[in-house]
Amino acid sequence: MSVAHTSRPAEGRRFSLLSLFEAMATPHQLDRYLELVTPMVTVRDLRAEVLAVDRSTADTVTLTLRPTRQWRGFRAGQFVQVGVVIDGVRHTRCYSPANAQSSPDGTIELTIKAHPDGLVSQYLHENARPGLILDLSQAAGEFVLPTTRPRRVLLVSGGSGITPVLSMLRTLVEEKHAGSVTFLHYAYTENDVAYLDELRELADANPNVNLVLAYTDQETGGHLHGFFGQKHLDAVAPWYAEAETFLCGPPGLMRGVREVYRELGIEDRLHTEEFAPAATPVEGEAGGELSFTASRVTADNSGGTLLEQAEAAGLHPEYGCRMGICFSCTAVKKSGCTKNVRTGDTDTDPDKAIQLCVSVPVGDVALDI
Template sequence: MPLNAQAITSSRLARRVLSSSLVKAATTPHGVDRYIEMIDPLWSGTEVRAEVTEVRAKTRDSITLTLRPNRNWKGFRAGQFVRLSVEIDGIRRTRCYSPANSQFRRDGQLELTIKVDSNGLVSPFLQANAEPGLVVQLSQAQGEFFLPLPHPRSILLISGGSGITPVMSMLRTLTEKAYIGKVTFLHYAFTEDDVIYRAELDEIKAKYEGVRIVRAYTDQTTGGNLHGFFSKEHLVAADRHYAEAETYLCGPMPLMDSVREIYDAEGISDKLHLEQFAAPIRSVSTDDAEGSLAFSTTGTAVENNGRTILEQAEEAGLNPDYGCRIGICFSCVRKKDSGTTRNVLTGDLCSDGDINIKLCVNAPVGDVSIAL
């Protein structure tokens, strides 16, 4: 064979081998998507992923991330939350956070302000590792905590601590769209240094006549407008026409319980809308727990101690996904093979088998098997 013909044949053979190798690499074992992701980590055919573009520390115990989501993101309504997932030590961990920016932000990015829990997993991880370029996974926006359309003529926002984020989103959305109604924003913090958006709230107060900002400090007796914990007197001082306003509440459980108690007593609970990301309040006793809890997928079994299935799974060394721990995000849903479970929020019993349940708000009653 002539030399040039041999070279051409060798070149063609090399291209075929290379092409075959690329196809094989792209289809085994991960598929084409996996290799596209290596080039562009934001790319996904279905998942919402977001790149961190900015990291700031607004207070000593919080971190604010600005995120650029990929094209799968469908947007959100002010007040809703997302489930953010990161991989920690090889395990995907998920938590719920509410965007704090206006839903009409022009560049399409998201702002998440996260209170750092020293006993947690995700928030300390983000505090230590979040930097521009980090890619996280997001869910689509979820939750029924948002402003209705058309907007009410009078709105009362009440928040405490990091619960400021969803109502801050509401306030930013309203002011950006030149809302002409009345807004009162009552926010509780330990001290003035713990108010996450203190400077911006000052700017909003100075710029918008229809917005009243009321600051309440629980551990500071000077400055601000109110001092101590929420009370009927605080409510009247913030907005004496509160019964006529639609109230949106997010904060720690003691604050939320206090507000609910007053609204229930006055028969205006239909005016109160709330969001909570705290552990559920159990309405059932764990003293009479009996039977065993089996995790059929892993072959693990434990003696039932009456706590939620999620808690018992974690105590058994398992790592099921979860987000909110209060039954609103569906991250921890798993199939119940058999047995009876009790909803710790309502006390309702369910004896049906082969159904999906939320691990975080259900506890075993006697012998139960879960596909985990």
């Protein structure tokens, strides 16, 4: 009892001292000064140090990260935001850990595909080295395995979408899950499959795990060829109606799987996450005026996304993924009509939080930015 009684005032004194130091550090946070000495010692900021770098395919890089003490872990399938400074500007992107959710050493494994126009992915692919310090967010996202593991699981991925479903597979194997698990991965060729050797080892070592590789540009090797359709589904998981399916991949694969599941009437068993921006089905019409009320800035509506137009007007709203996943760019629409470029849905409600990166204005719109 005496230990508990004396620890509370001590804890309170620590927080009081911390508040005092932060007040003395104004206008900058204390972490801004600490990072000049050692970037991995932080008071509030979450960061990660690159421990190892592996370029297993021509266009991917795998980073092993050691996060600072603020890290709270993740659930298989979730994503984190990674920030890096490029030419003096901090850029943030979303990536999904690929390791099992209960990593014993607390590290995070990210495999990043260097997209041709990807500023951050290209930078990390070319420049990541052990010792590099990255900004990191806590894990987020609802694309996760249910707490009660399904008796049958179908994991479907394509390209760099392999990481969240690989995390699910590794987690199920680590838990010694006894149910049926089929891992269906689409790639251009065998050389484009990240983690190929490990996938084969996992399937060989676990009789309940069925690995199926589908190649779209290679006619030999693999188990399937071409693009996803019901024939592929019937071949790899004839029990699909009784299973839970987890899907992550490029827009074409996502669209194909959704269409098949919709036609079969089992969309409720399909769980999805996408880390590539879907093709914009509708663009906003130019015309009208944008009002950024908090900044007292106005601009003609060019038809671009609200994030793009705010930046073009000289403003710097917070953003993360720029594809409608992380919700970092959410702001309050005070008035007007907006259209979601991913779904085509319009919204006319005032005083409503919207995502700037996937919303375009329809006529006059006022935003609290």
